[in-house]
Every structure is written in C-alpha cells, then in structure tokens.
Amino acid sequence: MTYKTLSASIIYINKxxxxxxxxxxxxKKFKNIPKSMIYRIIRTGKVRINKKRIKPSYKLKIGDNLKIPPIKILIEEKKQFCIKKYEENLLxxxxxxxxxxxxxxxxxxxAVHAGSGISFGVIEYLRDIRPLEKFLELVHRIDRETSGILILAKKRTALIAMxxxxxxxxxxKEYIALVHGIWPHSLKKISKPLLKIHLKNKQKKMFIHNHGKTAETYFQIRKQYSFTTLMSIFPKTGRTHQIRAHTSHEGHPICFDERYGNSNLDKLIKNKINPKRLLLHAFSINFIHPKSGNMLYIKAPLSVSIRNFLKTLV
Structure with missing residues (x-):
C-alpha cells in the first residue's frame, strides 16, 4: 500500500x-479523502477557523482563516501508477x-478528462496534485491522440471570459499535421458540415452531412514531401474531430490516424523511426488574457519523436 501526506495548509476564505x-x-477540496476522516478531523478540533474549533455545520464567512492539518491518505496502486505516469508527462x-x-x-x-472507459485524465491528475486549488476547469478539449496546447482556467471568471x-x-489556433498525398495549393479552405454518428463499436465518428453542424477549416502548406505534406491548419470552428474529418474527406487523411486514416498508406511511409501516434499537434494559440486584457501568443514545440520522424521524410 502507498500513502501520500498532504501538508498542512492555511486557506483565506474569499467571496x-x-x-x-x-x-x-x-x-469538495479533498475528493480522495474518506468522508469519515473529514468529519473526524473536524470533530477532534484539528481543523480550525480563526484559531477556534468549529462544528461540521459551520458556514464559511469572508475573511475566515481556515487551518487544515497534515492529512495522510492511501493511494491505490493503479492510481499511483497513473499519477506517476502523468507526472512524468505533464509537470x-x-x-x-x-x-x-x-x-x-x-x-x-x-486524455484530457475521464470518460468512455478512461478513469483518469489531465484534469483529474492536476486536481489530485493540487488539492488546494479552489478552481480548476478545462477551457477546451483536444483529442486523446492529439498533442499540443491545452488551456485550463484557475478561476471561474477566467473560464467565463475564455x-x-x-x-x-x-x-x-494553429495545428501542425502531416497528411497523406500532395495537398493541392488551391485547397485553402474546407467548409463542410459535420454530423456525429455513433458506431456499433461504441466509437463516435464525424461525417460530412447536410444535417450536421457548420465546420470551417483553413489550410496552408508548410512543406511537401514525395508522398506526404506538412500542413499548418487553422480551425475556425471547434467541432469534434473537425480537422481529422475534413482532411480525410478530401482524400488526404492525417498520417497514422486509426479512426479517419488509411492504414495501407501508413504502411508505405513507416520507417526505422516510427512515431506510433497521430501526427496532429496543436502548435500555437493567440488570445486575450481574461484579466489583463493583453494579447497572449503561446507556442508548444513539437516532440522530439515527431521532429526526428520528419527528418527521415524525402
């Protein structure tokens, strides 16, 4: 069994x-702690407000000084493995x-969050290692297979503004993708509605359909190889799997896309450096900071594995 001790902390109660x-x-703050332990540390006076003991029914007031003692909690082995894995990949x-x-x-x-058979995601991990963070929510989502920029809000006001x-x-937003085939210079925009269909294997997939939701994507060629093209892609709308569905519909699926791609084409470009992942990356984002009002431009560099793979292409 593995234990983790949360250090003592002081919280100043705001509005x-x-x-x-x-x-x-x-x-709410300590979702992984048994309720019995929470009631025990309140009852025994280890939790103090303004240096005084309180009852579980006490209602917080603005300006209260809440003191929380060190808390030792048990972490399940499976969860401990997930935490270690995420720690290596996110911090x-x-x-x-x-x-x-x-x-x-x-x-x-x-994955960015739990669901669809996944018990742990980015948001659950960050909430777990930052139990005193009073607010932490995803501003948007990106596919599990896609790498790159992901924004989280630390205040409700920031979430609303974003x-x-x-x-x-x-x-x-700018994405970088490697697609199959020689992308035509004349194809700079795809504006085709997308409809979500639930398949028999419980997967969801987006199809071009007149009854679907409006979806608009812009494209710019970065570099052309013999059988593939490196693209900068700018989605105007934010539909599920939008980039993957649009490129696939035009006959230029993203390389190594198991849902929308072409495995036969994938086999033709595999070499000694196999990235073993969807070659789609959320590369940059430009937005107004929700508090300062300043324009922010943030870039997420490509992973070493993708950069090395691109060097092998001719």
Whole structure:
C-alpha cells in the first residue's frame, strides 16, 4: 500500500467560498479523502477557523482563516501508477501559468478528462496534485491522440471570459499535421458540415452531412514531401474531430490516424523511426488574457519523436 501526506495548509476564505458548510467545502477540496476522516478531523478540533474549533455545520464567512492539518491518505496502486505516469508527462510540459490560467503541452495518448472507459485524465491528475486549488476547469478539449496546447482556467471568471472568446471566434489556433498525398495549393479552405454518428463499436465518428453542424477549416502548406505534406491548419470552428474529418474527406487523411486514416498508406511511409501516434499537434494559440486584457501568443514545440520522424521524410 502507498500513502501520500498532504501538508498542512492555511486557506483565506474569499467571496467565492462563502456560505458553504465547512464539511461540504472540505469534501469538495479533498475528493480522495474518506468522508469519515473529514468529519473526524473536524470533530477532534484539528481543523480550525480563526484559531477556534468549529462544528461540521459551520458556514464559511469572508475573511475566515481556515487551518487544515497534515492529512495522510492511501493511494491505490493503479492510481499511483497513473499519477506517476502523468507526472512524468505533464509537470515538465507547462508552457504558461499565472493566477488565472494554466497552459500545458499535452502529450499524445493522454486524455484530457475521464470518460468512455478512461478513469483518469489531465484534469483529474492536476486536481489530485493540487488539492488546494479552489478552481480548476478545462477551457477546451483536444483529442486523446492529439498533442499540443491545452488551456485550463484557475478561476471561474477566467473560464467565463475564455468561453466568451471561443463563442466570438476571437481565439486563433494553429495545428501542425502531416497528411497523406500532395495537398493541392488551391485547397485553402474546407467548409463542410459535420454530423456525429455513433458506431456499433461504441466509437463516435464525424461525417460530412447536410444535417450536421457548420465546420470551417483553413489550410496552408508548410512543406511537401514525395508522398506526404506538412500542413499548418487553422480551425475556425471547434467541432469534434473537425480537422481529422475534413482532411480525410478530401482524400488526404492525417498520417497514422486509426479512426479517419488509411492504414495501407501508413504502411508505405513507416520507417526505422516510427512515431506510433497521430501526427496532429496543436502548435500555437493567440488570445486575450481574461484579466489583463493583453494579447497572449503561446507556442508548444513539437516532440522530439515527431521532429526526428520528419527528418527521415524525402
């Protein structure tokens, strides 16, 4: 069995925390701690507010000084493995952080949140290692297979402001992708509606369909190889699998895309350096900071494996 000790901490209660019962507040903050332990540390006086003992029914007030003792918790072996795996892949991939936003360069193969048979994702990991972070939510999502920029909000006001920019299409994203075939110079825009279809294997897939939702993607050639093309791609809308579905529909699927790609074409370009991943990367993002109002431009460098793979292409 593996144990983890959360260090003692002091929380100053602000207007976003008031009017909550102390027991409910702690249960939300420490989701991995048994409720019985929370009630025990309150009952025994280890949790103090303004240096005084309180009851579980105490409601937080603005300006309260909440002291929480060190807490020892048990981590399941499976979860411990996930935490270690995520720690190696995420802590060294933070691109930007302040009191409002956290931006990471998400590796390929890691889901952004739990669901669809996945019990652990980026958001669950970050909440686990930052239990005192009062607010942490995904601003947007990217596919599990896709690497690159992922933004999280550390305040509700920041989340609301970022979502407003998304709705107003003020956020500019650039993706880098390697697609099969020689992309035509004349094809600079695809504007075709996408409809989500649930397949028999429980997977979802987007298809071009007149009854689908509007989807618009812009393209720019970066470099052409003998049988593939390196592209800069700018999605104007943010539909599920939009880039993957649009490129596949035009006969230029992204290399090593198991859902929308062409395995026969993939076999033709495999070599000694096999990236073993979808060659789609969220490369850069341009947006207005939700607090300062300054324009931010953030880039996420390509992984070493992709850069080395591209060097082998002719």
């Amino acid at each position: 976003d925390m008031i009017n909550q019962r102390i027991d409910n507040f702690l249960k 060294n991939h933070i691109l930007y952080e302040d009191n409002y936003l956290l931006v990471i360069n998400k590796p390929s193969g890691i 979502h407003q920019q998304i709705r107003e299409k003020k956020i500019i």
